[in-house]
Amino acid sequence: MRVKLWRETEAVLFTLPALIPLLIFWLGPLGYIVYLSFTDWDFMSPDKLFVGLDNYSYLLTNSEFYRSLKVTLLFGLGSVVPTIVGGLALAMLMNSKIKSSGLFRTLLFSPWVTPTVAVSIAWSWIFEPEVGLANLLLGWVGISPIGWLKDQNWALVAVLIVTLWKSIGWSMVFYLVALRNLPSDLLEAASIDGAGSWDKFRSITLPLISPTTFFLSIILTIQSLQAYDQINVMTQGGPAGSTRTLLYMYYQSAFESFNVGEASSIAVVIILICVLLSGVSFLLGRRLVHY
Amino acid sequence: MNMTTLTNQTRKDNSREEVQKRKVPRAGKGFATALRYLLLALVSLTMAFPFYWMVISGFKTNDEIWQFPPTFWPETFRWNNYVDAWQAAPFARYILNSTGVAAAICLIQVINSSMMAYALTHMRFRIKGVLTGLILVGYMIPSTAVYLPSYLVLSELKLLDSYTGLIVSNCVSVFSIFLIRQAFMQVSHELVEAGQLDGASHFRILWTIMTPLVRSSFAVMVLITFIDQYNNYFWPMLITKDPNLQLVSAGLRSFFVEGGAYGLAWPQIMAASAFTIAPLLILFLFTQKTIMQSVNITAGVNKN
Numbered sequence: 001m002r003v004k005l006w007r008e009t010e011a012v013l014f015t016l017p018a019l020i021p022l023l024i025f026w027l028g029p030l031g032y033i034v035y036l037s038f039t040d041w042d043f044m045s046p047d048k049l050f051v052g053l054d055n056y057s058y059l060l061t062n063s064e065f066y067r068s069l070k071v072t073l074l075f076g077l078g079s080v081v082p083t084i085v086g087g088l089a090l091a092m093l094m095n096s097k098i099k100s101s102g103l104f105r106t107l108l109f110s111p112w113v114t115p116t117v118a119v120s121i122a123w124s125w126i127f128e129p130e131v132g133l134a135n136l137l138l139g140w141v142g143i144s145p146i147g148w149l150k151d152q153n154w155a156l157v158a159v160l161i162v163t164l165w166k167s168i169g170w171s172m173v174f175y176l177v178a179l180r181n182l183p184s185d186l187l188e189a190a191s192i193d194g195a196g197s198w199d200k201f202r203s204i205t206l207p208l209i210s211p212t213t214f215f216l217s218i219i220l221t222i223q224s225l226q227a228y229d230q231i232n233v234m235t236q237g238g239p240a241g242s243t244r245t246l247l248y249m250y251y252q253s254a255f256e257s258f259n260v261g262e263a264s265s266i267a268v269v270i271i272l273i274c275v276l277l278s279g280v281s282f283l284l285g286r287r288l289v290h291y
Numbered sequence: 292m293n294m295t296t297l298t299n300q301t302r303k304d305n306s307r308e309e310v311q312k313r314k315v316p317r318a319g320k321g322f323a324t325a326l327r328y329l330l331l332a333l334v335s336l337t338m339a340f341p342f343y344w345m346v347i348s349g350f351k352t353n354d355e356i357w358q359f360p361p362t363f364w365p366e367t368f369r370w371n372n373y374v375d376a377w378q379a380a381p382f383a384r385y386i387l388n389s390t391g392v393a394a395a396i397c398l399i400q401v402i403n404s405s406m407m408a409y410a411l412t413h414m415r416f417r418i419k420g421v422l423t424g425l426i427l428v429g430y431m432i433p434s435t436a437v438y439l440p441s442y443l444v445l446s447e448l449k450l451l452d453s454y455t456g457l458i459v460s461n462c463v464s465v466f467s468i469f470l471i472r473q474a475f476m477q478v479s480h481e482l483v484e485a486g487q488l489d490g491a492s493h494f495r496i497l498w499t500i501m502t503p504l505v506r507s508s509f510a511v512m513v514l515i516t517f518i519d520q521y522n523n524y525f526w527p528m529l530i531t532k533d534p535n536l537q538l539v540s541a542g543l544r545s546f547f548v549e550g551g552a553y554g555l556a557w558p559q560i561m562a563a564s565a566f567t568i569a570p571l572l573i574l575f576l577f578t579q580k581t582i583m584q585s586v587n588i589t590a591g592v593n594k595n
Contacts, residue, residue, distance in 0.1 A: 010493060011416035017403035019422070021463040026429060029440035036440065090334065093327050106579055107335040110342075113575045113582065115522035117540035118564040121547050122345040125557060131359040133344060139360075165338065173586045226433040228525045233544060247435060254439045255529065263439055270436045278431040 030271070037264035044258075055265035065266070067241055068249045071156065075245050076224040078160045079167075084216055086164065087171025088209075092201075094172070095179045105176075108169035116166065116229035123162045124149060124234050134158075152242035155235050159243055162230050167223070171216055178212040179205070218281050225270060246270050342568070349373060349562030356557050369558065373566065376546075376559040384535065385542035386570065392457050392527075392538060393520035397513045399462040404512070408471035409497045413483045429465035438529060445530055452533045460530065461520060467512050470588055474508035475501060511585045514578055518571065543567050 037055055039048040059065050090108060094101050111119065126133045127148035135145040148158045182205060190200050228247055231237060237244035237252060244252070246266055254263035348356055349372055350365045376382075410416070411423060434441075441460065442451075450456030478501060486496040502509070524540035531537060537545065547560055575582060 007414075008416050011410045011414040012418070014406045014410035014414065014493065015422060018407035018463050018468060021403070021459065022425075022429070022465075024444060025441050025460050025463070026434065026437065027425070029437040029444060030432070032440035032443070033437055090331075093331055093334075101331075104331045104335045105583070106576070107339045109579070109583065110572060110575055111338060113518050113571050114568045115524070115540045115543075115571065117522075117524050117544050118567040119341065121543070121560060121564045122341050122348075125348065125561065126341065126344065131357055131361055133361060136360050165341070169338065170586075173583050177587055222431065222433055226435045228435065229540070232525070233547070250436075250439075251525075260439065267436045267439060271432055274432050274436070278428075 033264045033267050033271075036260055037268045039261050039264075041260040042258045043260060048260075051261065055261045059262065059265050059269070064241065064244075064249070068244050068246050071241070071243060072225070072245045072247075074156060075160065075163075075227065075243075076221055078156070079163045079224045079227070080217055080220040082160075082164050083167050083171050083220055084213060086168045087216070088175050088213075090168065090172040091175030091179055094176065105169075105173070108172055110169070111166045112170045114166075117233055119166065120162055120230045120233035123158070123165075123230075127158050127234075149235055150239060152239045155239055155243050159230055159234055162234070163224075163227065166230075167220070171220070174212050174216055175209065178209040182208055214281070214285055218277070221277060222274065225274065246273075342565075342572075345561050345568070346565045349376075349558055349565050351558050353556070353558060372558045373562045376562040377566065379559065380542060380546045380563070381534075382539075382542065382546075382563065382566070385537055385539040386567075388536060388542075389521045389539040392454065392461075393517045393523075395458045396461050396520045397516050399458070400464055400467045400516055401509060401513065403463055404467040404471045405475075405497060405502060405509075407468050408475050409493070409501060411468075411472055412475040413478075413480060413501075414493065426465050426468055430469060435525065438526060442529055450530075452531050452536060454536065456530055457527055457536070457538075460526070461523070464516065467516060470508060470512050471505070473588065474505035478504055507581070507584065508588060510581050511588055514574075514582055515585050518574070518582075521571065539567055 036048070038050060038052060040051045040054070041048040094104060129135065129145060129147045129150055132148070134148060138145065146154050149155050186204055187200055190204055195203075225245075225247060227245065228251065231243055231245065231248050235243040237248045247270060250263050250266040250270065253259045253266065347363075347365055350368045350370070351362070351372075352367060352369055355362060355366055407422075411419060411426075445451055445456050445460055448456075450459065482500060483493075483496055486500055487493075491499075521538075522540055523538060524544070527538045528541040528544075531541070534542075534545070543563055546563055
C-alpha cells in the first residue's frame with residue numbers, strides 16, 4: 001500500500017515543474033478570462049462590476065465586431081490556402097532529383113526563422129507607396145501604383161503577402177518529407193498502367209499526403225488566429241479597421257481602451273472558435289484523412 | 292538461319308525500339324528539368340530578395356533611398372548608417388536580453404518538459420489521462436487569447452517589468468512537452484524496468500538513460516524554443532515597459548517608431564533590421580538540418 005502511494009506521489013512530483021506554470025499562466029487565466037467577460041472593469045477601479053451577458057450582447061450588436069470577424073476569416077483563408085497550395089507546389093518542383101536542392105531549400109526556409117517584427121519593417125519599406133519596390137514592379141508590368149498599407153483595399157493583401165512569405169518554405173519542408181515517404185512502387189505501377197502525371201498526382205499523391213495537408217491546415221489556422229506582430233508593425237489594424245483581426249481588436253480594447261470586459265468577451269469568442277475548429281477537425285480527420 | 296539468331300535479331304530490334312521510345316521522353320525531361328531549375332531559382336531569389344533589399348537600403352544615403360526608381364546597388368556605401376543605428380539605441384543590450392531570456396527558458400523547458408513527458412510515458416498514476424487530455428487541449432488553444440488574464444496574474448505576482456517575469460511566464464510549453472513525449476514513447480519500457488531492477492530511481496533513469504537516448508529531439512526542441520523566444524514580441528512587449536528589459540524585437544520596433552520617427556530615417560531603420568536578423572540567419576545556416584528535422588518530429592506528433 002505504502003509503495004503504491006509513493007509511486008503515485010512520485011509521478012505527480014515529476015509533473016509539477018510543468019504543471020504549476022501551466023496552471024498559473026494558462027489554465028488559471030483561461031478560467032479567469034471567462035469570469036472577466038461577465039464583468040465591467042477598467043484595470044483601475046477596485047471593484048469588478050458583474051454585468052452578466054452584457055458584454056456579449058453588446059458585442060453581437062457591434063458592427064466593428066462583425067467587421068473584425070470578417071477580417072479574421074479573410075486573413076485565415078488568405079494565409080492558410082496559399083501557404084498550403086504554394087508549399088505543395090514548391091515541394092513538387094523540388095521533389096525529383098534536383099541538384100543543389102539544399103541551397104533552394106535554405107533560401108526558401110530562411111524567412112521562417114527571422115523575427116517577424118524586423119522583416120515586417122523591411123516589407124513596410126517595400127510597400128512604401130511613393131518610392132517602394134512593390135510599386136516599381138507593378139509599374140514594369142503596366143499597373144498603376146497602389147497605396148498598399150495606406151489603402152484599405154490593399155492593406156490586408158500586403159500583410160498576407162508577408163505572412164505567406166514567412167511560412168511558405170516551412171510548409172514546403174513538411175510536404176518534402178511527405179513526398180519522400182510516398183511508396184515509389186505504387187507510382188511506378190501507375191506509370192506502367194499509363195497514368196499521366198496529373199492522374200498520378202490526383203489519385204495517388206494527393207490522398208497519400210492528406211495527413212500532412214490536414215495537419216498543416218489546423219496549425220496554420222491556429223497561427224492565423226494568433227497573428228499579431230506583422231499587423232502591429234505594418235498597419236496597427238488600420239486603415240479604417242481593414243486589417244483588424246479579432247485578436248487585434250481584443251488587444252486594442254484591452255490595452256488601448258482598457259475595456260477589460262469587452263476584451264475578455266472577444267477572447268472567449270476566439271477560444272470558442274478554436275474549440276469549434278478542433279472539434280470539426282477531429283471529426284473530419286477521421287473521415288477524410290487516409291493514414 | 293536458325294532459331295536462336297532469329298530470336299536474337301528480334302531481341303535486338305526490340306531493344307532498339309525501347310531505346311528510341313525512351314529517348315523522346317528524355318529530351319522532354321531535360322526541358323522539364325531546366326524549367327524546374329528556372330522556376331526554383333526564380334522563386335528562391337524572390338524569397339531572398341527582401342533580405343538583400345534590407346541590407347543594401349541600409350547602406351544608402353537618405354537622398355538616395357527616396358529616389359524613384361530605386362537603385363538596386365547603392366551609389367555610395369554609407370557604412371556609417373550601421374554604426375549610427377547601432378549607437379542610436381542600446382541594441383547590444385536588446386540582443387543580450389533576448390539571448391539570455393531565451394537561453395534560460397530553454398534550460399527550464401528541457402527540465403520540466405522531460406520530467407512531464409517521462410511521467411506521461413513511463414510512470415503509472417491516476418490523473419495521467421486527465422493530464423494528457425489537458426496538454427492536447429493546450430495544443431489547440433492559442434496562448435495569445437489569455438494574455439490579458441496572464442498579464443493580471445503576473446501583475447499580482449509583482450513580476451511585471453522583470454527578467455524573472457519574462458522567463459517564468461514562458462517557462463512551460465505544451466509543444467515542447469509533446470515533442471519530448473513523442474520521443475520517450477519510442478523508448479522501450481523494458482529499459483526503464485531494467486534500470487529499476489538495478490536500483491536506479493526514476494530521476495536517475497530519466498537523466499542518465501532516457502535523455503541521452505533522445506538527444507536529437509532535445510536539440511530540435513531547444514533550437515525551436517530558442518528561436519521562438521528570441522524573436523518573441525507581443526507578450527514581452529506587454530509585460531515590460533522598462534526599455535532596459537526590452538527584447539530585440541520590441542527594441543527594434545521602438546527604434547522604428549521613436550528613433551526612426553516613423554520612416555524619416557529609413558536607411559538606419561533598415562540597417563537596424565538587418566543586424567537584428569543576422570544572428571538568426573547565421574544560427575539557421577549552421578543548424579538548418581536540425582531545424583528542418585523539427586518538421587519530421589512535428590508531423591509525427593500529429594499522428595497521435
